[in-house]
Amino acid sequence: MGIRTLLLALTLPLFDLAHAEFHAIRHLSLAPRSQEAVALPPAEFNVAITAKTPRRASKRNALASLRRKPGKRSPGKRPLRLPGGGGSTVVVDGSDFDEEYLTNATVGGQHFSLIIDTGSSDTWVAHKNFNCFDIDGNPVSPQTCAFGTKGFDTAASKTFQLFPNVSFNITYGDGEFLSGPVGFDTVSIGGFSVAKQEIGVPTLTAWEGDGINTGLIGLAFPGLTSVFNTTDPTKASNANQLPYSPLFLSGVAQKKVKNPFFSIALDRGSFDQQENDPFDPNLGFLSFGGIAPVPVTNTAVTVPVEGYSTTTGIPSNAPGSEFFFYTVNVESFTFPGSKGVVTANNNTILDTGTTLNFVPDPVAAAYNAQFKPAAVLDPDFDLFVVECNATVPDFAVVIGGKSFTIDPRDQILPAGTDDNGTIICITGTQPGGPDVPEDIFILGDVFLHNVVSTYNPVAGEITLTERAKY
Incomplete structure (x- = not known):
């Protein structure tokens, strides 16, 4: 959700079923499986989203907000959140220079734009009577939180x-919090449509x-949910965590889809649009029950989570x-000079x-040196500026024996302007920390x-299908 990182680290094991046996779902990792691509049915419904809302002027200087690195974990700690019937498809919108992908949703019959997030698990919508704070905990005007509606x-x-x-x-690594x-x-x-879905309705935000979104749809696993058996947010801990079924898994349990897949195709915005227009309509699809309806090639693979x-x-x-997350086994990153790292x-x-790729520091350094002229690491933001x-330079990710190439248009992004009004650009592949098992990369x-990424959280599988050029 716009490079947000979950800050709450809880000691494993995660589940205390005595507290939550009526709604906790345990998802165990399975043995390694074949990497042949699973045949995916098409989604049955395509619902267009068309809306446009201006962004706050303060969001135009986006460089600082882009630097939200993956959080660090300590051994024995829960992995940190990195920062949000029969088949249906909705078109995805993008906002905040395409940092956040949104979909229209109704909650209790009320309409909201919500961030689509495969890196978290909670669905939440700000309460109508929310109180807004700055990240230091000081009360501020509700307008400062810049939700897209007055709330639920x-x-x-x-x-x-x-x-x-x-x-x-929930607390995010950039200091944002919701309770x-x-x-x-x-x-x-x-x-x-999922009935009786458990949701957060934060009043402290x-x-x-x-100025567009009012909440988030989390699509990851129950272990990352953020409901606790206490009304005092300062006492939230592993001991009173109440894991529950996220939205899509609830829909599967209610037989809202014939097949337990959801699928995401995210379109890139043009460089011009990303720099000058706060909102893109129709930036791809979120599909339920099958693969998203965009042109693809024959390059595909199914790998275990x-x-x-x-x-x-x-x-x-x-x-x-x-x-917890949709974690994949990356076999290699390939680019000019990659054999040396x-x-x-x-x-x-x-x-x-x-928004960005966060890869091990040596990979990021070696790749960014191949830009012509070479990208330079900005010490203030710890980002490569270009x-x-x-x-x-070319860049591909090898997963399940298949090589997925990243289009060069995705590797240079506008990130605001300097004091003279000159556009600042950063690269799309950035350092995520030392290459050690404790670090999470993205x-x-x-x-x-x-x-097109298609997820089967029931079987614990992900199918990646290469998109045709667009």
Whole structure:
């Protein structure tokens, strides 16, 4: 969700089923499986989204907000969140210089634009009576949080049910936080409608909004959900975490889809649009029950989701390991000069909520040196800055024996202007930390623009299909 990183680190093991046996779902990692691509059915419904809302002027200086690196984990800690019927498809919008991909949704019959996030698991919508804070915890005007609506009016929903004596509580690595009540309501996206879905309805919000979104749809696994058996957010911990079924898994349980797939195709915006226009309509598809309806090639592979050890917090497919993120085994990153650096890392997640690729530091340094002229690491932002018209070197990611090439247009992004009004550009592939098992790396929208990613959280599999040039 715009390069946001979950800050809450909880000691493993995660689940205390005595507290949550009525709604917790345990997802164990399975043994390695074939890498032949699974045959995917097409989605049955395509629902266009057309809307346009201006962004806050303060969001135009986006360079600082782009630097939200993957969080660090300590051994024995839960992995950190990196920062958001029969088949239906909705068109995806983009906002905040395409940092966030949005879809229209209804919650309790009320309409919202929500961020699509495969790197988290909670669905939440700001409450109508939210109180806005800055990241230091100081009360500020509600306009400062810049939600796209006045918020969710739970009293006006005929289907909302409060979940008493619990709280939703999440903090992001950039200092943003959300806390408040939890309830159950009907959440609908196009033709995909889930009844009695557990959602957060935060009343305390420190949020750097874009004037468009009012919340988020999390599509990852139950272990990353953020509901706790306490009404005091300062007491949220592993001991009182209440894992629950995220939106898509609830829909599968309610038989809203014939096949347990959801699929995402994210379109890139043009350089011009990203720099000058705050909002893109129709930037791809979020599909339920099958593969998103965009042209693809014959290059495809199905790979297992990597689980995490419940004792070390490091990726593992050993018996008893748990699913949290959509983590994939990267065999290598290939680019000019890549033979001189170890480029494989097996703690890499697919995250629609992150704009950039964050790869091991040696990979980022070696790749960015190949731009002509070479990209330069800015020490203030820890980002590689590059000339906007630089020549982009080739870059591909090898997963499951298949090589997926990243289009050069995704590797140079406008990131605001300097004091003289000159556009500042950064590269799409940035340093994510030392190449050690404890670090989580990300393939964000820069990579995802070039594939259709189709997820089967029930089987613990991901199918990547190369998109035709567009």
